[in-house]
Each structure stands twice: as structure tokens, then as C-alpha cells.
Amino acid sequence: MDKQIGALTSLRGIAALIVVVHHFAYYTLPQTGKFLSSYSHFFQNGYLCVDFFFILSGFIMAHVYANDFYGQVNKSDYWKYLRARFARIYPLHLFTLLVLVGLELIKMSAGMAHVFTGKFNLIALFANVFLLQAFDLNCPPLFWCGTYWNEPAWSISVEFAIYAILPFILYFILRLNPRNDLIAYVGTLVALFLLIKFTRGNLDAIIGVPSIARCSLESAMGVITYKIHQRINYQNRAIPIAVMAIAVAWILGVMHSWTDQYRGIHDWLILPACCLLILAVSNQIHRLSAKMLNSRIPIYFGIISYSIYMVHWCLAELLKTFWLSKLDPAFGRGLSVIQCSIGLILFLLTTIATAAMTYKFIEVPMRTYLKFNRRVST
Numbered sequence: 001m002d003k004q005i006g007a008l009t010s011l012r013g014i015a016a017l018i019v020v021v022h023h024f025a026y027y028t029l030p031q032t033g034k035f036l037s038s039y040s041h042f043f044q045n046g047y048l049c050v051d052f053f054f055i056l057s058g059f060i061m062a063h064v065y066a067n068d069f070y071g072q073v074n075k076s077d078y079w080k081y082l083r084a085r086f087a088r089i090y091p092l093h094l095f096t097l098l099v100l101v102g103l104e105l106i107k108m109s110a111g112m113a114h115v116f117t118g119k120f121n122l123i124a125l126f127a128n129v130f131l132l133q134a135f136d137l138n139c140p141p142l143f144w145c146g147t148y149w150n151e152p153a154w155s156i157s158v159e160f161a162i163y164a165i166l167p168f169i170l171y172f173i174l175r176l177n178p179r180n181d182l183i184a185y186v187g188t189l190v191a192l193f194l195l196i197k198f199t200r201g202n203l204d205a206i207i208g209v210p211s212i213a214r215c216s217l218e219s220a221m222g223v224i225t226y227k228i229h230q231r232i233n234y235q236n237r238a239i240p241i242a243v244m245a246i247a248v249a250w251i252l253g254v255m256h257s258w259t260d261q262y263r264g265i266h267d268w269l270i271l272p273a274c275c276l277l278i279l280a281v282s283n284q285i286h287r288l289s290a291k292m293l294n295s296r297i298p299i300y301f302g303i304i305s306y307s308i309y310m311v312h313w314c315l316a317e318l319l320k321t322f323w324l325s326k327l328d329p330a331f332g333r334g335l336s337v338i339q340c341s342i343g344l345i346l347f348l349l350t351t352i353a354t355a356a357m358t359y360k361f362i363e364v365p366m367r368t369y370l371k372f373n374r375r376v377s378t
Contacts, residue, residue: 005060005063005281005282006293006294006299007281007282007293007294008056008059008060008278008281008282008302009299009302009303009305010292010293010294010295010298010299010301010302011052011056011277011278011281011293011302012053012056012302012305013298013299013300013301013302013303013304013305013308014298014301014302015049015052015053015056015305016049016301016302016305016306016308016309017301017308017348018043018046018049019046019047019049019050019152019309019312020308020309020312020347020348020351021036021043021046021344021348022043022044022045022046022047022049023046023151023152023312023313023316024312024316024344024347024348025043025044025344026043026044026046027151027316028316028319028320028347029335029340029343029344031335031340032340032341032343032344035337035340035341037258040255040256041255041256041257041258042252042255042256044258045254045255045258047203047204048203048204048254048255048267048270050155050203051203051214051218051267051270051271051274052274053155054155054159054214054215054218054219054222055218055219055221055222055225055271055274055275055278056222056274056278057159057219057222058166058169058218058219058220058221058222058223058225058226059222059223059225059226059229059278059282060222061166061170061219061222061223062170062173062174062222062223062226062227063226065081065166065167065170066170066174066226068081068167069081069167069168069170069171069174070170070171070174070175072171073167073168073171077167078167081167082163082164083370085160085163086160086370087366087367087370088306088367089156089159089160089306090131090160091362091363091366091367091370092306092307092310092311092358092362092363092366093128093131093150093153093156093310094129095358095362096150096153096310096311096313096314097125097128097129097149097150097153099314100120100149100150100314100317101125101149103314103317103318103321104116104120106321107321112321119147119148119149120149123147124147124148124149125149127147128147128148128149128150128153131156131157131160132157133147133148133149133153133154133157134147134148134154134155134157134158134161134207134208134209134211134212135157135208135209150310150313150314151313152309152310152312152313153310154207154208154211155211155215156310158211158212158214158215159215161212161215162212162215162216162219165216166219169216169219169220169223170223173220173223173224173227174223174227176227178227178231181224181227181228184220184224185221185224185225188217188218188220188221188224189221189268189271189272191213191217192214192217192218192268192271193264193268195210195213195214195217196264196267196268197264201263201264202263202264202266202267203264203267203268204267218271221271221275222275222278225275225278225279228279229278229279229282229283232279232283240279240280240281240283241280243276243279243280244276244277244280244281246276247273247274247276247277247279247280248277250269250270250272250273250276251270251273251274251277254266254269254270254273255270281293301352303359304352304355304356304359306359306363307354307355307356307358307359307362307363308351308352308355310358311351311354311355311358312347312351312355315347315350315351315354316347319347
């Protein structure tokens with residue numbers, strides 16, 4: 001089986017674009033979000049795509065590294081794996097951080113107020129450089145303060161921490177008796193439900209130190225899903241099509257709805273659906289999946305998805321800074337629905353174009369450089 005599963009790569013790209021729309025519509029230009037939510041809360045729930053990323057990451061890591069860590073976690077393979085993960089995520093993270101530092105310096109030279117303050121303070125910058133932005137231990141209760149300059153980078157900090165222990169998670173779960181997989185899966189679901197209930201009440205607010213549990217449990221779900229994927233007989237092609245239809249309908253139903261009273265249960269319900277969707281499309285044999293997800297454009301979006309995820313917040317900060325310095329300080333006030341829609345489309349296109357460049361000129365060259373100089377395997 002190939003290391004890259006095209007359909008899952010496409011899903012990652014689609015999820016990254018949903019996160020972009022979510023952040024632009026509800027944080028950068030909220031008038032757009034009001035318009036979208038009048039029809040559906042799908043994009044308002046876009047933060048749930050991060051949980052899909054965590055589950056998918058566990059699945060892919062098991063797919064790629066199962067042979068390396070099934071029998072043992074030896075020192076050589078472990079450090080080779082960890083350096084590869086570092087080479088994958090850190091160069092672009094550092095680049096986006098430098099862009100935001102440059103933006104603060106521009107604001108300072110222009111005489112703008114509130115420079116290097118708030119979440120853009122120098123202590124937070126230090127934490128970001130060392131991938132510790134999700135671990136501000138001086139912010140009770142339970143360390144909720146946002147110390148991340150680039151908003152999406154909180155998950156990068158947590159995910160790298162999980163990368164450090166993932167080989168041991170793989171070793172334990174992959175060796176688990178298949179008869180106990182269902183028990184382990186239900187256990188992770190119950191643990192996630194309790195995490196939501198006894199912390200912030202929804203997945204969107206579980207950031208900082210508690211997000212280690214969020215990421216590790218969802219990654220474990222992805223590993224168990226991979227084990228199930230390995231055992232399923234896909235000879236009956238109607239089964240994955242039916243599973244995909246159920247998963248898509250389930251996800252759309254959750255994403256379409258919004259409830260404040262039962263938001264924790266609402267968020268929790270999407271997790272099994274994400275696993276079902278991954279199971280359905282990972283076999284790559286039915287025509288619907290092949291035609292929709294294995295084509296060139298969605299796969300390319302998946303390939304550059306990390307760049308999409310990391311650069312879009314920087315672009316939003318650049319946009320808001322320009323607007324505040326040159327135009328009406330009330331960003332977006334008075335824009336019509338058509339103007340908001342055009343703004344969203346232009347922002348998406350700009351994000352994709354920028355991500356394509358950072359992927360080509362930052363991600364790939366730096367991974368190649370680190371691989372050559374430090375023998376990092378990607």
C-alpha cells in the first residue's frame with residue numbers, strides 16, 4: 001500500500017480551507033459570518049476540522065510508521081522519526097512567526113499603538129520560537145491564556161508534543177489484541193466526553209495545556225481506526241459507499257447545526273463520524289471516492305494544506321493592519337453581503353496562492369535541506 005492515500009490528502013486540504021473560511025468569516029470579517037450563519041452554521045463550526053486533523057494525523061502516522069514501532073521503540077528509529085516531524089512543521093512555523101514580527105516592527109515604525117503587547121508580547125514570542133506557545137503555565141485556571149502569535153500555531157505546539165509520545169502510543173495500540181480495539185475506542189470517546197464536560201464545555205475552547213489530552217486522545221482514535229481499516233474486507237464495494245454516505249450526512253448534520261446549551265455534546269458527536277469518513281475513503285477502490293477525491297486539484301490542496309493552515313492568519317493580520325492604518329478603523333463595517341462575499345473569495349484565492357509559494361519555497365527546500373544535512377527522513 002502506498003504511503004500517501006490520495007483521498008485522505010484531499011480531505012486534509014478541504015478541511016484546511018474550511019478552517020480558513022471559519023477564521024475569516026467569524027474573526028477577521030464577522031459580517032461575513034453573520035451572513036453565512038443565516039443559512040447554515042457549517043462554517044461557524046469550522047474549528048471542528050482541527051479535531052479531524054488530529055484523528056487523521058493518528059491514522060496517517062500509524063499508516064506510515066506502523067512497521068517501525070510495532071515491535072519496539074528503539075532510539076535510532078525514534079530520533080529519526082522525531083527529526084522528520086520537526087523538519088515537517090518547524091520551518092514554516094518559524095517563517096510565519098518572522099512575518100508577524102516584521103509586521104509588529106512595521107507598526108512600530110508607523111507609530112501605531114499597542115505594538116509588541118497582548119498576545120504579541122516578547123515572552124510569548126520566546127515561547128513560540130521553542131514551540132511552547134500552548135504551554136503558558138502562568139495563566140490559571142488550567143492555563144487558558146493564548147500565547148500564540150499565529151493563531152493556528154497553538155495546534156502545532158501541541159501536535160509536536162504528541163509526536164514525541166506517538167511512537168509509544170503506536171507501540172501500545174498496535175500490539176493491543178484486536179478484540180480489545182472496540183473497548184479502547186469507546187474508552188477514548190468517553191475520555192474526550194469527560195474532557196469536554198469538565199473543562200470548557202466545547203472543543204473550540206480546549207486550548208493550552210489541556211489540549212494535550214484533546215490531541216492525544218484523538219490521535220489514539222486515529223490509530224485504532226487504522227487498525228480497523230487494516231482488518232476490513234473491502235470486496236463488497238457497496239459497503240464503503242454506504243459508510244461514506246452515512247459519515248458525510250452525519251458530519252453535515254452536526255456542522256449545519258448550532259446549540260449553546262448542548263454544544264459540548266454537539267462537538268463530541270462529530271468525532272465518530274470523522275473516523276467513519278476516514279475508513280470509507282481510505283480504501284481507494286470505489287468510483288465516487290476516486291472521482292471526487294483522487295483528482296489533481298483536491299490532492300494539491302491537501303499537499304499544501306499545512307501552508308494553507310499556517311499562512312492564512314498572517315494574511316488576515318496583514319489585512320487588518322493595512323485597513324486600520326489606511327482606511328476606516330472599524331474594519332468591515334458597512335460592507336454589503338456582496339462585498340463580504342467578494343472579500344471572502346479574494347481572501348481564499350490569496351491564501352491558496354500564498355500557500356503554494358510557501359510550500360514551494362519554504363516547506364520543500366527546508367525539508368530537503370534538513371534531510372541532507374541531518375539525514376532526516378520525510
